[in-house]
Amino acid sequence: MTSYVAGVDIGATYTRVGLFTTDGMLMERVRFETPRAGGELAVASAVARAIEELLSRWGGSLISIGVGTVGPLDIASGDVTGAPNLPIGRFKVREPLERLFGVDVYVVNDCVAAAWAEYLVGTGRGFRNVVYVTLSTGIGGGAVVDGHLLLGKDGNAHEIGHIVLDLSGKFRCGCGGLGHWEAIASGANIPRTLEVLAREWAGEATEAYRKALDGGLSPEELFRLWRGGDRFAEFAVDFLAEVNAAGIASVVNVYDPEVLTLGGSIALRNPDFIELSLARIGRYIVNRRPTISLTPLGDDVVLLGAAFIAIKPPRELLGVVRKYSRL
Ligand SMILES: [Zn+2]
Missing domain, CATH: 3.30.420.40 (ATPase, nucleotide binding domain)
Structure with a gap:
């Protein structure tokens, strides 16, 4: 059998x-x-x-x-x-x-499971320091450091989505905390972030701006309008790319990986946005830059x-x- x-x-x-x-x-x-x-x-x-x-x-x-x-x-x-x-x-x-x-x-x-897959059969195969980051409904990560899978006292050693990236108090996370990476740039929270940005926007009232104002601009629509040249969408995507750059750089600074792979629907469906984010990590990074790519293992x-x-x-x-x- x-x-x-x-x-x-x-x-x-x-x-x-x-x-x-x-x-x-x-x-x-x-x-x-x-x-x-x-x-x-x-x-x-x-x-x-x-x-x-x-x-x-x-x-x-x-x-x-x-x-x-x-x-x-x-x-x-x-x-x-x-x-x-x-x-x-x-x-x-x-x-x-x-x-x-x-x-x-x-x-x-x-994301621990995902990191284990990357380490055994993905881009991380043959390396001892492998980190996986998901940009999806939420933001999370998993890490293998020196060949050890990091777990922590409760299994949450890598809740990287809750790294604090903003001190203004404008972004509250689903977990209750303030200024977390996930509170700003996860799929679930992007509409609210766009609303915050729209309230501060002094430029023209574009389609993206009007939809963002009442919290009704989804990530999919934001990226579509961004590709179409909408000025508010450009401003907002720029802001989100900066936030992701700071988040990814913080992860590299903490775990010092050889290989970092990205997955999750936001990353996998928007490689152009990820490219924009990665182009900016240089200004936040202290450790030697790892190989960074989208996961070959997909969904x-x-x-x-x-x-x-x-x-x-x-x-x-x-x-x-x-x-x-x-x-
Ligand atoms: Zn949080």
């Missing part, structure tokens, strides 16, 4: 579940909207249904599950403790899945990383799970 592992990517908008062979080959993936209500078991139940559906189609047996999820999380319990971009807030992952399937379930931050980077966490759990994670299961 064929043995499989399940890789799970719990995102702020979509959850992806993939069935993988034990050498990391993806057999099939399914995608559904991440439950926004239904209590602390809603997400795990939806994931379980998807795994059962895949197993019923492919047969075989499940030997472990790896999960990369929006955070922040409590890595010891495997619970998400209050995701700023998900209305469901706190929810359980490890315990209900372990109980249902009777296999080991490894739960990490989604599957978290899913793939979650599967590899299940196939080859990093020793740092085994350490945490063992330490806490003794308590």
Whole structure:
């Protein structure tokens, strides 16, 4: 009988579940909207249904599950403790899945899973210092330093989206903090940032400006109007590129990676915007500049990383799970 592992990517908008062979080959993936209500078991139940559906189609047996999820999380319990971009807030992952399937379930931050994929099979393959940054609904990261996957006391050693980049008090983050990178430049918060910028704009009343004023300018529309030469969109994209440059440079300054890859919908759909951001990091960077590129693993980077966490759990994670299961 064929043995499989399940890789799970719990995102702020979509959850992806993939069935993988034990050498990391993806057999099939399914995608559904991440439950926004239904209590602390809603997400795990939806994931379980998807795994059962895949197993019923492919047969075989499940030997472990790896999960990369929006955070922040409590890595010891495997619970998400209050995701700023998900209305469901706190929810359980490890315990209900372990109980249902009777296999080991490894739960990490989604960007930690992505960093693990980059380190093993992506651009970071063959390097010991690899950082992954996502620019998406939220902003997050994962880091392998000296060959060690960084986790931290609760599994949140790399909440880089909450690096403070602004002291004006104008940008409040979904986490409640002020001036965080994510509060300014994540997909979820860009419309509000555009509103703040529009109120201060003294130039012509362009289409982007008018839409931004009432908070109704989405990132997709902003980038479309920017490419069309809208003056307010140019001003706003310039500002966001500067913020991303400062954020990415801060990450390089803290982790000193050889390779830094970028993923997430904002980055993957707007390589011209990323180029603009990267052109500006020189003025904020102190460490030797790493190789910086978009992830070659695309939308599957978290899913793939979650599967590899299940196939080859990093020793740092085994350490945490063992330490806490003794308590
Ligand atoms: Zn924050």
